[in-house]
Amino acid sequence: MTKNVTNFLSPEERRERRMILLLLAPALAVVGLLLIGPLIWMGWQSFQGPDGFTLDHYARFLSDTVYLSSFVQTFRIAFVVTIAALLLGYPIAYVAAKSQGIWPPIILGMVLLPFWTSVLVRAYAWLILLQRRGLVNTMLIETGVIDKPLILVNNEFGTVMATLHILLPFMVLPLYATMKKIPAELEMAGASLGGGGWLVFRSVFLPLSLPGVIAGSVLVFVLTLGFYITPELLGGGRTFLVSMLVSRNIELYNEWGAASSISMVLLLLVFLIFRLASMLIPFERIMGTR
Amino acid sequence: MNSPLHPQKVGVSIRNAVKRYGTFKALDDVSLDVAPGEFLSVLGPSGSGKTTLLGLLGGFVQPTSGSIHLGATDITYTPPHLRGIGIVFQNYALFPHMTVGENITFPLRARRLPKAEWPAKLQAALEMVELSGYADRAISALSGGQRQRVALARAMIFEPRLILMDEPLSALDKQLRENMQLELKQLHAKLGATIIYVTHDQREALTMSDRIAVMKSGGLVQVDTPKQLHDRPKDSFVASFIGEAMLLPVQRLDAGNLTLAGQTLRSAHPLPSSDDLFLTVHSEKLAFAGPQTAPESNLLPGTVNSCLYQGESVRIFVTLSGGEQVSLRLPSNHSGWQMMPEAGQPVTLALHPEDTIVVPRAA
Ligand SMILES: Nc1ncnc2c1ncn2[C@@H]1O[C@H](COP(=O)(O)OP(=O)(O)O)[C@@H](O)[C@H]1O
Ligand SMILES: [Mg+2]
Secondary structure, eight states: OHHHHHOOOOOOOOOHHHHHHHHHHHHHHHIIIIIIIHHHHHHHTTEEETTTEHHHHHHHHHHHHHHHHHHHHHHHHHHHHHHHHHHHHHHHHHHHHHHOTTHHHHHHHHHHHHSSSOOHHHHHHHHHHHHHHHHHHHHHHTTTTOOOOOOHHHHHHHHHHHHHHHHHHHHHHHHHHHHSOOOHHHHHHOOOOOOHHHHHHIIHHHHHHHHHHHHHHHHHHHHHHHHHHHHHHHSTOOOOOOHHHHHHHHHHHHOHHHHHHHHHHHHHHHHHHHHHHHHHSOHHHTTOOO | OOOOOOOOOOOEEEEEEEEEEEEEEEEEEEEEETTTOOEEEEOOOOTTSSHHHHHHHSSSSSSSSEEETTTEOOOOOOGGGOOOOEETTTOOOOOOSHHHHHHHHHHHHHHHHOOGGHHHHHHHHHHTTTOOOTTTGGGGGSSSSHHHHHHHHHTTTTOEEEEEEETTTSSSSSSHHHHHHHHHHHHHHOOEEEEEESSSOHHHHHHHEEEEEEETTTTTEEEOOHHHHHHSSHHHHHHHHHHSSSEEEEEOOOOSSETTEEEEEEEEOOOSSSSSEEEEEEGGGEEEEEEESSSTTTEEEEEEEEEEESSEEEEEEEEETTOOOEEEESSHHHHHHHEEEEEEEOOEEEOOGGGEEEOOOOO
16 A cells, blocks of 8 residues: 555655655664664563573463562552542643633643652652651641541552652643633533533533543553552552562562563553554544644 | 424514623623514624624623613523524534534433434424435534534524524635525525524625624624615715725715815715715716716716726726726626727716715714
C-alpha cells in the first residue's frame, strides 16, 4: 500500500521527504541509542542464564507466587489510583473548563504545582502528614474525632494517596483539554430543547468528555504501574510492587536476567493496555497531541 | 395534513431590555413586540447585538434590566429548559455523538414523553424537513444542508410556540441558501409558529420576513415591513444597509424641494427637517430619460463612466454633473443592449419624485 503510494510521488515530494528524514535523523538517533538499544539489550538479557539461552526467568512467573501477588497488587493499586484520580480530577477539570477569566490558569496552576517539587520531597511530606504522630492523626485526636491514631502510612493507603497526588495532573489536563473542546452551544441547545441540567450533563457533556476520561485514565494507570520511589517510601514494605520486584532482583540477588524478564512482561502489559485504549480513541489523543 | 405539529401561536414582547457587559452596552433599551405567528427578522451588522437579543429570549443571557413576555407570561427569569422555545443555533449545535433520530427525539426524551409516541412524531418531523429514512444516520455523515434540516426538525418536534433562528443559513452556499429560504418560508406558513430570525444578510431579510427589525450598536433603529424599510428608510444607516443604495449629500430647500450639487430636485415625500440630509438612490429607481419618462421626473445629467456586465443585467456607472457616482441597471436582453450607452457618453437620468427618498444622517 504505502509502497505504491511512494511510487507515485513527484520528484519534489520525494526530495521533501528525504529532507524531513534528514532533519529527523538526530532525534531518531537519540531515541534509537537511548531507548531502543537498551530495550533490545533488556530483551536479550531476559533470555540469558548462567549457561546461555534459557526460559527460566519467564518460567518463574508461573512458579513464584511472589511474582503473581506483586503484579496483582500493582494492578489493584493502579486501578484504585485511577478511579480516585478520575473522581477527584473530573470535577476539578469541569470547574476549570467552565470558569472564566483568571480562574482556569489559577485552578490548573494549583493542580500543576506539585510538578515543581521533587517526588522525594513530596513523598516525605506525605510521611510527615500521615505517620502515627503525624499532622493528620494529631489533629483528629486533639479534636476528639478518634482516640487511637489511624494507620495511614506504611500501607496501601499511603501509597495510593501519594501516587494520586503526583499523578492527578495527568488526569486533569487531558480532561480539561477535552472539555474545553465541547462547544457551549451544545449544552445551550440541550437546555433550549427542554433538557434539565442533569439530563444535559449525562447525555451531552459526559459522553463528549469520554475521550478525556479514557486518555487520563490510561495515562494515570500506566504511570502508576511503573511507580517506584513513592510506594517504596510510603508502602513500608507492605506494598510490594512490580518496580520493587525489579529493583530487589538487582540489588539483592544481582539477577539481571530475572529483572529484565519482569520488565519485559510489564512492558508487554502496558502495550496491551494502550492497544485496547486505542481501539476506543486514537492514540494521538491519549498522548495529547491532538 | 395530519402533522402532529400544531403549535399554538403566541406573541413576544421585549420591554426596555438592557444588557451590560461591564460598561459596554450589548443591548441598549430594546423594546420590541412580535405578533403571534409573525416572521420577524433581526437584521444588523456583526456585533450589533443580534445574538445577545436571541440569548435573552432563549434564557442564556440575563438582562441587566427590562423584561420579556411570552404571550401573557413573564419569562424574564425562567430558566432556558422551561421556556419551550425552539432554537436553531448558528452552527446547528447538533449532538455529534447521537444519530439524526436521537437528536430529533431529544426534546421528547427531556419531556419524558412515553416512548411509544416517539416514532410517529419522529416520522412526522423527518417528513416535514424531507429527511425521511435518515433517522439512523450519524450527524457526521450529513451535508451542511441536511444538518440544517435536522436542527430545524429538532427545534420543531416539541411544537414550540416560538422558534428562534440565529443566522441558520449563513454556513450554506448561495444556491442551497436560496432554496432553504423558500423552504423555511413554506414551513413557517405550514406551522404557523412565531419565528424570530437573525441574519446579517439584508436580501435574506427582505425575502423572508413579515417585518424586519434593524439593529445597530445594541439598539433598534427601525422596525418595519420589508417594503417600508427598503423604500422609506428612517436614516442613512438603514438606507445604506438595505439594498444597493448610494447616498448623496443634499441640501434642503423647503418641505418638498432639495438641491443636489446646485440642481433642484423635487420629492413627493415631506423632507426631514435637518441640515444633514442624504438622497438615497437605489439603482432600480434610476432610468435613462426618454419619451416614456414622466414629465414630473427629476432629471440628472451626467457622463457614463463604465459598464459592468453581470450576466442577467449590465450595471452602468454614471458620474453626475456634480461629480457624484451613481449606478443603474439595464437588463441584458435585446432592448437593453439597444439602449446600452458607451463609456464617456453624456446621458440624462430620470428619478421620479416618488422615488426621491431623503434621509437624515444616522445618529
Ligand atoms: N459574554 C460577553 N462578554 C462581553 N461582551 C460580550 C459578550 N457577549 C457578547 N458581547 C459583546 O456584545 C456585542 C454584541 O454581540 P452579539 O450579540 O454576539 O452580536 P451579533 O450577534 O450581532 O454579531 C459584541 O460587541 C460582543 O463583543
Ligand atoms: Mg451573532
